[in-house]
Amino acid sequence: MTLPLHRYFEDFLHDIRPTPSQIKEMREGHARLRERLQADTALAGGFVSMFLQGSYRRFTAVRPKDDSRADVDLVVVTKMKESEFSPAQAMSCFKPFLERHYKGKYRQQGRSFGIEMSRIDMDLVITAAPMEAEAGTYGELLKAEASLSSLRLDEDFSSEPLFKSDRQEEALWKLHPLRIPDRDLGAWQDTHPLAQLSWTHRKNDRCGRHFVNVVKALKWWRLVHLESLPKRPKSYPLEHLLGDCCPDGIDSIAEGVVRTLEAFVDNYALHAAAKIVPSAEDRGVKQDVMARIDGNDFAAFHEQAKKAAKLARKAFESPDAQTAAPLWRELFGGKFPSAPEGGSKKSFTPHEGGSGGVDSGRFA
Ligand SMILES: Nc1ncnc2c1ncn2[C@@H]1O[C@H](COP(=O)(O)OP(=O)(O)OP(=O)(O)O)[C@@H](O)[C@H]1O
Ligand SMILES: [Mg+2]
Known part of the structure; x- marks a missing residue:
């Protein structure tokens, strides 16, 4: 053959993709974190959504080499107003939650919290969606616009739907950059992980x-x-x-x-x-x-x-x-x-049909 x-x-x-056990732990860790956030009485009111980002979400992740740990990047979208919270204060809001559920396993970084699981690390980025913070002022008009422009980011490309639990009208915030608190710079900055994904x-x-x-x-x-x-x-x-x-x-x-x-x-x-x-x-x-x-x-x-x-x-x-x-x-x-x-066994052949992943080198 x-x-x-x-x-x-x-x-x-x-052989270079994240291993099945890494993917399983990423999924489980992410699902548990989402449930806990949604159930948290202090945070639930300001919670808009949580989604996977980073290379794992874009399908560009490789398995860590030499036993280092895989990292999964998660974004929490909140309604926090940056006029009311400094970056340090915004991040501090999440500390009681992290102390309760991830005591001894989390550490604060400049723009995120790192949470250590057994085989993977979760990198939790807290963001504010300005459109959500402003909802109720010019929100209705923009929501109508957003429901027309459904952002299909999750078709085929993803192993799991990105926004399966979100309501239709929440699409609005997906169209605009989010704001991310940078504790070290003491400033809020733009970030748009969904634009990178798209x-x-x-x-x-x-x-x-x-x-x-x-x-x-x-x-x-x-x-x-x-x-x-x-x-x-x-x-x-x-x-x-x-x-x-x-x-x-x-x-x-x-x-x-x-x-x-x-x-x-x-x-x-x-x-x-x-x-x-x-x-x-x-x-x-x-x-x-x-x-x-x-x-x-x-x-x-x-x-x-x-x-x-x-x-x-x-x-x-x-x-x-x-x-x-x-x-x-x-x-x-x-x-x-x-x-x-x-x-004889595994030599390259001229391409005849194949799976669509065809290589067009001289031997392929
Ligand atoms: N310099 C940057 N500019 C813009 N976005 C960035 C930058 N660095 C990181 N990010 C965003 O944060 C995400 C997580 O960063 P991270 O360093 O984990 O990279 P990654 O793409 O997930 O690659 P890796 O597979 O090495 O984890 C990135 O995927 C990207 O969306
Ligand atoms: Mg990453």
């Missing part, structure tokens, strides 16, 4: 549904080569740049990996030479996603991306599995399947 290249990538992706959804559609897998593969490349890479860019800032570089219309993950790396190298060559970080406006809010990245780190990252782009191109253009698999393994490490001994 021979296998096309996309089957190698499917096996690879299977952008990713649309990008994934434009890329034959390969985009999120390209991101996962390249986040894994970073983990495999951590020792030769700077600490940043990583996580969302890296995903954002990959989103800006990945061409629309790719036909496979392999093609996406190669062309995204090559575009990254080309697009940012001048920045890297000058040790300047490219600025990248967030999806949905006017903020620079790259603000906290150091120019030297960016240049060092770019240097490694150059090597990766060359290696990926060579692997992509290899004529057979025996040549290509070791190159992909050099790029992605041991989770990428080896070619079978002798080349």
Whole structure:
């Protein structure tokens, strides 16, 4: 039996996704937290919604390497008015709740609370929805508008509906940035995780549904080569740049990996030479996603991306599995399947039909 290249990538992706037990704990932890918040008499009145965000929600999460813990990002939407609460006060409102249910397991961070579970960490971000705080003034008009523009963020893309328990009229706040209390800066700031999610959804559609897998593969490349890479860019800032570089219309993950790396190298060559970080406006809010990245780190990252782009191109253009698999393994490490001994069992075949995850390298 021979296998096309996309089957190698499917096996690879299977082995780098969060594990079933991590996903189970994420789901259970998230559901319990939601129930507890809704049942909390002090908080329930100001509670609007809670939803998953972050890479896990966008399907760009990879399994942590070397036994580190998976992190799941959660947003609590409240009706808090920033004219009445300083960022520190806003976060303090949640402390009695956390003391009651997560005593000894939570810690306050600059913009969130980290809650430690047995195999995962939950990162809880408290936000205020200005539209909810203002409801009752011009709320009725806007609610009518919102019910017309139903924001379908959860179709197919999600393993669970995003807003299954929300009422229709609550769609209003989804259309606008939320406000996030930053305790360290002492200021409220805009954040729009649903715009990032919606952008990713649309990008994934434009890329034959390969985009999120390209991101996962390249986040894994970073983990495999951590020792030769700077600490940043990583996580969302890296995903954002990959989103800006990945061409629309790719036909496979392999093609996406190669062309995204090559575009990254080309697009940012001048920045890297000058040790300047490219600025990248967030999806949905006017903020620079790259603000906290150091120019030297960016240049060092770019240097490694150059090597990766060359290696990926060579692997992509290899004529057979025996040549290509070791190159992909050099790029992605041991989770990428080896070619079978002798080349008969798992060698690449010319593409004939296939599952839609087709790779269009010469051998695929
Ligand atoms: N610099 C940033 N600009 C805009 N949004 C950000 C930024 N950093 C984090 N975020 C938002 O917060 C979420 C959680 O941040 P986190 O650092 O956990 O990244 P992530 O995308 O979940 O990646 P990872 O898989 O590494 O956890 C991000 O997914 C993104 O929505
Ligand atoms: Mg995260």
